[in-house]
Structure formats: C-alpha cells, structure tokens
Amino acid sequence: MIPLSYFIILSIVLFVLGIIAFFIKKDLITQFLSVEIMLNAANLAFITFSKSASALDGQIIVFFVITVAAAEVAIGLAIILLIYRQKKSIKTEDIKSMKG
Amino acid sequence: MAQFLFFLLAVVCVASVFGMIISKNQAYSALFVILTFTCTAGLFALLDAPFIAVIQLIIYAGAIMVLFIFVIMMIDVRKGIAPEKKKWTLVFASGIAVILLIELIVAFKMAFSPLSTSPSQAIGNPSDLGYLLFTKYLYPFEITSILIITALVGAIILVKKKEKE
Numbered sequence: 423m424i425p426l427s428y429f430i431i432l433s434i435v436l437f438v439l440g441i442i443a444f445f446i447k448k449d450l451i452t453q454f455l456s457v458e459i460m461l462n463a464a465n466l467a468f469i470t471f472s473k474s475a476s477a478l479d480g481q482i483i484v485f486f487v488i489t490v491a492a493a494e495v496a497i498g499l500a501i502i503l504l505i506y507r508q509k510k511s512i513k514t515e516d517i518k519s520m521k522g
Numbered sequence: 523m524a525q526f527l528f529f530l531l532a533v534v535c536v537a538s539v540f541g542m543i544i545s546k547n548q549a550y551s552a553l554f555v556i557l558t559f560t561c562t563a564g565l566f567a568l569l570d571a572p573f574i575a576v577i578q579l580i581i582y583a584g585a586i587m588v589l590f591i592f593v594i595m596m597i598d599v600r601k602g603i604a605p606e607k608k609k610w611t612l613v614f615a616s617g618i619a620v621i622l623l624i625e626l627i628v629a630f631k632m633a634f635s636p637l638s639t640s641p642s643q644a645i646g647n648p649s650d651l652g653y654l655l656f657t658k659y660l661y662p663f664e665i666t667s668i669l670i671i672t673a674l675v676g677a678i679i680l681v682k683k684k685e686k687e
Contacts, residue, residue, distance in 0.1 A: 424528045429569065430630055432532050436558075438623045439539045445615035451548050451594060455555050458586070459539060462562050465578075473569045476645055481574050482659050485651075488574075488581055489666050493673030495586050499593045500680040506597050 429470040436463035450502050450512045454495075461491050528568060535561040552590045559583040573648040 436459060443456035465484045472480025506512050535558050542554035559582045566575035655663055 424525055424568070427630075428528065428532075429565065431627065432535070432565075434623065434626045434630065435536060436539065438619045438626070439536065439543070441622065442615055442619045443539070443543045445619075446543060446612055449548065451590065451597070452542070452551050455542065455551055455590065458582075459542075459555065459558060462559060462582070465574075466562060466565060469566055469569050469571050469574060472571070473645065478645055478651055478654050481571050481646060481651060482654055484571075484574050485577065485655070486662060486666060488577055489670065492581060492586055493669055495589055496673045496677040497680070499589055500677040503593060503596065503681055512597055 426470050426474050430467060433463045433466040433470065436460075436466065448514055450505065450514065453514070454498055454502070458491065458495070461487060524568060528565070531561045531564045531568075535565070548594050549591065552587060552594060555590075556583050556587045559587070570646040572646060573651050574646070 440456045440460035440463060443459065444453050447453055447456065465487055468480045468484050468487070472478065472484075502512060505517065509516050511517075538554045538557040538561070542551045542558070545551050545554065559578060563575045563578040563583065566572075566578055
C-alpha cells in the first residue's frame with residue numbers, strides 16, 4: 423500500500439516544475455504546454471483526495487477539468503495561430519505592442 | 523509491486539517534464555509532455571480510477587496533444603527559438619519556485635497530517651461514476667456540452683481567413 427501523501431508530494435513537484443517551465447520558456451506553445459502540466463498536477467491531487475475520502479466526487483471534478491481543458495486548448499491554439507499570422511513569430515519577446 | 527510501479531511512474535513523469543524544459547525543439551517538448559500524461563494515467567489507475575485513467579490516455583495524451591502537434595506543424599519552427607539572453611530570469615524563477623515548493627509541502631503537512639490510507643472498498647467503478655454524473659452532476663454535465671460547442675464554433679471563427687473584398 424503506497425502512502426497517499428506520496429501522490430500529493432508528486433503533484434506539488436509537478437505543479438512547481440510547470441511554473442518553472444512557464445517562466446523559463448520563451449515561446450507561446452511551450453508555455454501553453456506547461457499550463458497543461460499544471461492542470462494535470464491539480465488533477466492528480468483531486469484523485470488522491472477522492473481516494474482518501476472514498477468518495478467519487480473528486481473523479482467527477484477531474485472529468486470536468488479534462489473537458490474544460492480540451493475547450494481551452496482549442497481556443498488557445500486558435501489564438502496562437504492568429505498571433506503567428508500577424509507577427510510571423512510566437513516568441514514572447516516579439517509580442518510587445520502593449521508594452522509601455 | 524505497487525510501490526515499485528509508483529516510483530517508476532513518478533521518476534519517468536518528473537524526468538520527462540525536465541526533458542520538456544531542456545529541449546529546444548517544440549515538437550520534442552510536446553512528445554515529452556505526452557510521456558508525462560501517459561505516466562499520470564498510470565498513477566490514476568493506481569489510485570482506483572480506471573475510467574479517469576482511460577479518459578486521460580484517450581483525450582489528453584491522444585486528442586489534445588495531437589492538436590498541439592498539428593499547430594506546431596503549421597508554425598515554422600525551423601528558425602528555432604533564440605538562445606536565452608537574460609540569465610537572471612532562470613535564477614529568479616528557480617528561486618521563487620523552490621520557495622513555493624517548500625511552502626506548499628509545509629502547508630500540506632500541516633493541513634492534512636493524517637491522510638487516511640484505509641484500504642477501502644474499490645471506488646472508481648465506471649458504472650458508479652456514470653450514475654453520479656447523470657444524477658447529482660446532471661446540470662454541470664449539460665452545461666459542459668454547451669461550453670464545448672461554444673469552443674468549437676469560436677475556434678473555427680477565430681482561425682477562418684477573412685475574404686478580401
């Protein structure tokens with residue numbers, strides 16, 4: 423039997439790695455990927471707590487999170503494609519028209 | 523056996539996130555993230571959630587990442603991403619992240635000290651999940667379908683090229 427706290431620690435580590443990746447990487451697609459990793463870490467925590475409470479509600483929430491993530495990815499990638507068409511680049515440094 | 527499986531999946535998971543951070547090519551990053559999602563599906567299966575594990579494999583590692591790979595194909599990545607100029611962002615981000623990591627772990631230890639590990643009956647039976655989804659969570663389920671339709675139409679309208687008049 424694996425202690426459930428191991429799963430929570432792994433989820434925290436994955437979340438923090440996602441944050442590091444978000445701040446280090448300089449292109450929109452990889453930043454978007456790291457947001458997905460953070461969502462995944464949150465899902466892992468939800469399922470662990472669901473197991474700990476012996477209730478199914480956590481798994482239902484994860485089901486909804488996955489569905490919303492699918493919608494979010496569709497819209498986000500469409501916006502990235504639009505930015506690429508306008509600026510011919512997906513680097514964050516090139517998107518600075520609102521920089522003061 | 524389960525312990526060995528957990529450590530194997532955890533190590534591969536964290537290592538592939540590191541690979542995603544290190545690799546310069548976005549296509550390789552996407553492939554590393556697929557590996558991460560697959561390992562997380564294995565962890566879900568270890569936690570008595572077989573339905574969510576399969577959903578994770580099919581929707582996340584399958585459909586969503588295929589979307590990512592298609593967009594990477596459309597965007598010209600041969601020019602590559604310029605090498606990091608500002609070194610201090612890396613140091614700054616890592617420092618803040620380590621502080622956050624310690625903070626979260628301490629908060630977890632103090633808030634949920636005894637996480638019950640009683641070998642309860644197997645939850646996560648797909649039929650129970652479906653029953654709950656269509657009784658208690660019926661309205662969120664229906665609203666989600668509206669959300670998906672909206673996202674579909676929105677994505678098509680955003681990307682559609684305007685006709686020149």
